[in-house]
Amino acid sequence: MTLQKATNVHWHEGEVTRADRNKLLGQKGATIWFTGLSGSGKSTVAVALEKALHAQGRLAYRLDGDNIRLGINKNLGFSAEDRAENIRRIGEVAKLFVDTGVIVLSSFVSPYRADRDVVRKLHADGGMDFIEVYVDVPLEEAEKRDPKGLYKKARAGEIKNFTGISDPYEAPQSPELVLPSHKMSVEEEVEVLLKLLKTRGIIA
Template sequence: MTEQIATNVHWHHGEISRADRYRVLGQKGATLWFTGFSGSGKSTVAVALENELLKRGRLTYRLDGDNIRLGINKNLGFTAADRTENIRRIGEIAKLFTDAGVIALSSFISPYRADRDAVRTLHADSGMDFIEIYVDCPLEEAEKRDPKGLYKKARAGQIKNFTGIDDPYEAPEAPELVLKTAEMTLQQEVDAVIALMVKRGLILDI
C-alpha cells in the first residue's frame, strides 16, 4: 500500500452517483486487465475487443503499456519498484474510468502477482468490477514472435530487467479468464471475453 503523503486532503463527493452515470451510458463500467509476457497478444486482443464492443454500442477506453509510459508514467523505469508504481498508477486510472461507466481495457505485462492483486483490491473496495485475463502464451512462442525485437535485445544484454529473461513473471493463480493465444484464433479470444462479460452482466442496458 502506497503511503498517503499529502495531508489535510479529503475525498469530495458530488451529487451525481455512479449509478446515474451507468444509467446515462446504458452500461456498467468495468476494468478488464490483460496480463502476460511481452508478445503474448495482450494488445492485439484488446484492440480487437475494443472494435467489437464499439460495434455493440459500448464505450471503452484502452490503456496500453507503451502509451502510458510515454505519458503519465514517463518518469518510471523497469526496476521492481518502478514496475509496482507503474501498475499502481494505472490501477487508479482504470478505477476512474470504471467509476465513470467506461469499460477500461488495460494491457500490461504486470509481472508481479501482488501488484495485480492490489489493483483488484482497489476495485473491490469501491464495489467495482475487475476481471483479470491471463493471456497465456509460452515464453518460447512470445520470443519467437518478438514484434518489437525486445527479446533479441534482452538476450544480447542490451535491455535489463526484461520479463521472462532476467526478471520473473508470476502467472495469475485464479484469473477470471485464460486465453491461450498459441492455440486460439483472435476471434475465439474475443468471443471468450464477450461471453464472460455477458455472463457477468457487464454488457447490458440499464
C-alpha cells in the same frame, strides 16, 4: 502500498452517482486487466475487443503499456519498484474510468502478483468490477513472435530487467479467464470475452 503524503484530503462525492452514469451509458463500468508476457497477444486482443465493443455501441477505452509510459508514467523505469508504481498509477486511473461507467481494457505485462493484487483491491474497495485475464503463451512462443525485437535485445544483454529473460513473470493463480492465445484466433478470444462481459452483467 504508496503512502499518503498529503494531509487533510478527503474524497468528495458528487450528486451524480456511478449508477446514474451506468444508466446513461447502458453498461456497467469495469476493468478488464490483460496480463502476460511481452508478445503474448495482450494488446492485440484488447484492440480487437475495443473495436467489437464500439461496434455494439459500448464505450470502452484501452490503456496500453507503451502509451502510459509515454505520458503519465514517463518518469518510471523497469525496476521492481518502478514496475509496482507503474501498475499502482494505472490501477488508480482505471478506477476513475470505471467510476464514469467506461469499460477499461488494460494491457500490461504486470509481472508481479502482488502488484496486480493491489489493483484488484483498489477496485474491490470501491465496489468495482475487476476481471483479470491471463493471456497465456509459452515463453518460446512469445519469443518467436517478438514483434518489437525486445527478446532479441534482452538475450544480447541490451535490455536489463526484461520479463521472462532476466526478470520473473508470476502467472495469475486464480484469474477470471485464461486465454491461450497460441491456440485461439483473435476472433475466438473476443467471442469468449464478450460472453464473459455479458455473464458478469457488464453489458446486456
